[in-house]
Amino acid sequence: MSTATAAPVSKAIPQVGEPKATSKGDLMTLAIFIAVVLTAPIWAIPIGAGYPDLLQKFAIFGVFAIGFNILFGLTGYLSFGHAAFLGGGSYIAVWSFKLLGMNILPAVLFGTLFGGLFALAIGFVALRRSGIYFSILTLAFAQMSYNLAYSVLTPVTNGETGLRVLRDDPRIFDDKSGGYDGTLIGNLFGLEMTGYTAFYFCASVLIIAFYISQRIFRSPFGLMLRAIKNNQTRMKFTGLNTRPYALTAFVISGMYAGLAGSLMAVTDPLAGAERMQWTASGEVVLMTILGGTGTLLGPILGAVSIKYFENIFSAYNKSQLLDTFSFLPDSIAEPLVSVLGLFVGEGWHLTLGVLFMLIVIYLPGGLMEGARRVSAMLRKRKAEKTDASSGQTTPAE
Amino acid sequence: MEAIILQILNGLDKGGAYALIALGLTLIFGTLGVVNFAHGALFMLGAFVAVTLNHVMTLEKVVLSETETTAWGTPLEIRTPYIEDWFGETGAFLVDYSVPFALIVAVPFMLMVGIAMERGLIRYFYKRPHAEQILVTFGLAIVLGEIIKKFYGANPIPQSAPEAFAGSIDFGSGIVYPYWRLVYLFFSLAVIGAVMAFLQFTTFGMVVRAGMQDRETVGLMGINITRRFTIVFGLAAVVAGLAGVMYTPILPPDYHMGMDFLVLSFVVVVVGGMGSLGGAVAAGFLLGILQSFASMQEVTSILPGIDQIIIYLVAVVILLVRPRGLLGRKGVFED
Numbered sequence: 198m199s200t201a202t203a204a205p206v207s208k209a210i211p212q213v214g215e216p217k218a219t220s221k222g223d224l225m226t227l228a229i230f231i232a233v234v235l236t237a238p239i240w241a242i243p244i245g246a247g248y249p250d251l252l253q254k255f256a257i258f259g260v261f262a263i264g265f266n267i268l269f270g271l272t273g274y275l276s277f278g279h280a281a282f283l284g285g286g287s288y289i290a291v292w293s294f295k296l297l298g299m300n301i302l303p304a305v306l307f308g309t310l311f312g313g314l315f316a317l318a319i320g321f322v323a324l325r326r327s328g329i330y331f332s333i334l335t336l337a338f339a340q341m342s343y344n345l346a347y348s349v350l351t352p353v354t355n356g357e358t359g360l361r362v363l364r365d366d367p368r369i370f371d372d373k374s375g376g377y378d379g380t381l382i383g384n385l386f387g388l389e390m391t392g393y394t395a396f397y398f399c400a401s402v403l404i405i406a407f408y409i410s411q412r413i414f415r416s417p418f419g420l421m422l423r424a425i426k427n428n429q430t431r432m433k434f435t436g437l438n439t440r441p442y443a444l445t446a447f448v449i450s451g452m453y454a455g456l457a458g459s460l461m462a463v464t465d466p467l468a469g470a471e472r473m474q475w476t477a478s479g480e481v482v483l484m485t486i487l488g489g490t491g492t493l494l495g496p497i498l499g500a501v502s503i504k505y506f507e508n509i510f511s512a513y514n515k516s517q518l519l520d521t522f523s524f525l526p527d528s529i530a531e532p533l534v535s536v537l538g539l540f541v542g543e544g545w546h547l548t549l550g551v552l553f554m555l556i557v558i559y560l561p562g563g564l565m566e567g568a569r570r571v572s573a574m575l576r577k578r579k580a581e582k583t584d585a586s587s588g589q590t591t592p593a594e
Numbered sequence: 595m596e597a598i599i600l601q602i603l604n605g606l607d608k609g610g611a612y613a614l615i616a617l618g619l620t621l622i623f624g625t626l627g628v629v630n631f632a633h634g635a636l637f638m639l640g641a642f643v644a645v646t647l648n649h650v651m652t653l654e655k656v657v658l659s660e661t662e663t664t665a666w667g668t669p670l671e672i673r674t675p676y677i678e679d680w681f682g683e684t685g686a687f688l689v690d691y692s693v694p695f696a697l698i699v700a701v702p703f704m705l706m707v708g709i710a711m712e713r714g715l716i717r718y719f720y721k722r723p724h725a726e727q728i729l730v731t732f733g734l735a736i737v738l739g740e741i742i743k744k745f746y747g748a749n750p751i752p753q754s755a756p757e758a759f760a761g762s763i764d765f766g767s768g769i770v771y772p773y774w775r776l777v778y779l780f781f782s783l784a785v786i787g788a789v790m791a792f793l794q795f796t797t798f799g800m801v802v803r804a805g806m807q808d809r810e811t812v813g814l815m816g817i818n819i820t821r822r823f824t825i826v827f828g829l830a831a832v833v834a835g836l837a838g839v840m841y842t843p844i845l846p847p848d849y850h851m852g853m854d855f856l857v858l859s860f861v862v863v864v865v866g867g868m869g870s871l872g873g874a875v876a877a878g879f880l881l882g883i884l885q886s887f888a889s890m891q892e893v894t895s896i897l898p899g900i901d902q903i904i905i906y907l908v909a910v911v912i913l914l915v916r917p918r919g920l921l922g923r924k925g926v927f928e929d
Binding site for chain 2 (some may be wrong): 373
């Protein structure tokens with residue numbers, strides 16, 4: 198076993214697209230980010246995403262991916278078990294609805310807390326190993342949770358049917374007087390979480406989540422995590438115990454996942470075990486990679502693009518495709534549609550798989566890397582142009 | 595006592611499947627240093643070779659009054675309708691034995707798939723980090739699964755074992771065991787034995803083993819180790835494919851069976867020790883048996899749900915107690 202297997206840890210996903218690490222630059226990024234997120238209902242209309250369900254998904258998966266990035270992007274641990282925290286958060290949130298009432302604050306709070314505690318328990322064991330062993334361990338734990346949620350824990354999780362809020366649940370803090378027993382929609386002190394209200398709630402959570410992630414990226418703690426990713430062995434040789442730092446990162450990302458899970462329950466008060474399946478873990482990995490691992494904005498970008506394209510692609514069907522290409526002669530349109538038909542509708546997962554491969558093969562840095570490359574190219578061209586126009590600025594050697 | 599023997603028998607055939615997939619996985623890891631998340635998909639492809647062959651045979655039986663045969667297919671398939679036409683008995687026999695006959699089709703097919711995969715994709719990932727290898731093969735597994743889903747639908751397609759093996763064997767004293775599972779057990783033992791013998795007793799195998807120890811030195815001796823490793827990848831694909839073909843009468847194949855088996859097989863590899871062939875085989879059978887023990891009524895009544903998680907639980911314990919796995923060699927992927 199020589200060079201082939203000894204994958205250098207330091208090369209794991211290059212750092213790309215780092216914005217200037219000044220507080221001014223950060224503030225700018227944050228301000229732009231807030232503006233973009235809050236105006237989403239406006240700019241999403243022309244691209245065909247202008248309805249609240251989808252925008253909520255953008256925000257929720259954005260939170261999930263940000264959290265995952267803190268672990269994978271910053272610390273370099275590839276977890277295949279984050280769906281467990283997501284699903285766990287959902288379950289806890291629904292239970293909070295059932296027991297405490299439809300106010301979403303306790304639901305979100307408990308969901309996040311549970312994500313953190315669950316991550317602490319799993320991380321404490323799984324972080325004893327790194328590399329692929331860590332991936333397998335987290336996968337094993339997530340599969341265990343999934344299997345248990347489906348079988349033995351049915352009294353808690355309601356198994357295959359999924360957990361939902363019922364009329365006769367205790368909901369002790371809900372006002373059930375006068376025959377009216379309240380709606381079964383999550384509310385924030387009376388403000389019902391539907392449509393754009395729910396989106397703006399998720400959006401504010403996303404902004405806070407982004408801000409915290411930004412602070413972590415800039416903090417000494419974030420620097421430590423990066424050092425662990427770059428060369429864990431060296432960190433250990435300098436006499437530093439890296440595990441508490443890695444565990445903290447794991448717990449933080451678990452909390453993010455729990456938060457995302459509880460937000461899912463907020464927008465739609467039910468929870469099912471399929472949220473814990475390892476394909477869900479794979480999805481968040483893909484989002485992070487697609488956007489750009491280790492970058493601040495990348496994961497959100499990845500989450501938004503995947504959810505967006507999922508929506509667009511799976512809504513299409515063959516007849517719509519035929520309509521789209523009706524301007525072509527039949528002999529071209531027919532085969533083209535039959536080929537494209539593989540990738541839309543039910544075939545969305547095929548598109549996802551192909552996308553996954555293409556990104557990993559050609560653009561391991563994700564969309565952020567792509568953007569950086571394009572801007573570098575443009576800048577170079579611009580520089581060349583100015584060089585050419587100014588003529589004798591480049592003296593002969 | 596009978597119950598224990600029965601559970602061991604029950605675990606053996608499942609363990610055989612785990613062992614076969616894990617064997618290929620660990621072979622690929624040991625030679626090429628690549629973590630192949632698409633290996634379960636190869637198992638699934640093998641299963642669908644059996645499905646396809648059965649499909650083709652029965653399809654042609656319907657139109658066999660026509661003299662023309664379908665244009666595509668292997669020589670065997672082209673021959674079938676004529677035989678059925680002329681010798682009804684033999685034709686029926688062929689259809690009956692479509693699963694074993696699929697093995698003959700599966701060998702060249704899986705070899706081709708394996709080599710195409712290695713040359714077309716995997717070889718660009720030798721030097722890339724393990725995380726990227728995992729991700730790209732994960733994507734490939736999704737793609738393969740979806741393609742199969744496109745052609746065969748999402749529902750499992752049951753395959754029947756040859757009629758001679760359809761029944762159960764009675765060992766007496768209440769131990770009843772389906773014939774085909776016994777066949778599968780012996781089949782997996784034979785394949786494992788063949789692969790081990792191939793690596794142990796042939797010159798090719800010797801070179802491959804040397805390459806697993808120290809790829810660079812073998813290369814420096816003027817041996818084209820890359821090409822041999824490509825063939826090893828093909829071999830691993832064939833093993834996974836054959837395991838899939840023979841498993842179809844036990845479990846009706848569907849497009850995500852590969853994923854289901856992959857997760858378990860990875861656990862098997864890790865428990866056995868990355869890069870250790872013997873470890874993968876031992877762990878495969880061990881976990882198969884443990885799983886069937888855990889699903890006994892007596893056990894589940896004490897520890898409910900243990901049958902669902904036993905494999906993962908064992909993996910967690912083993913990884914924490916013996917970080918290298920049961921038989922893992924020193925220096926293989928330690929970090």
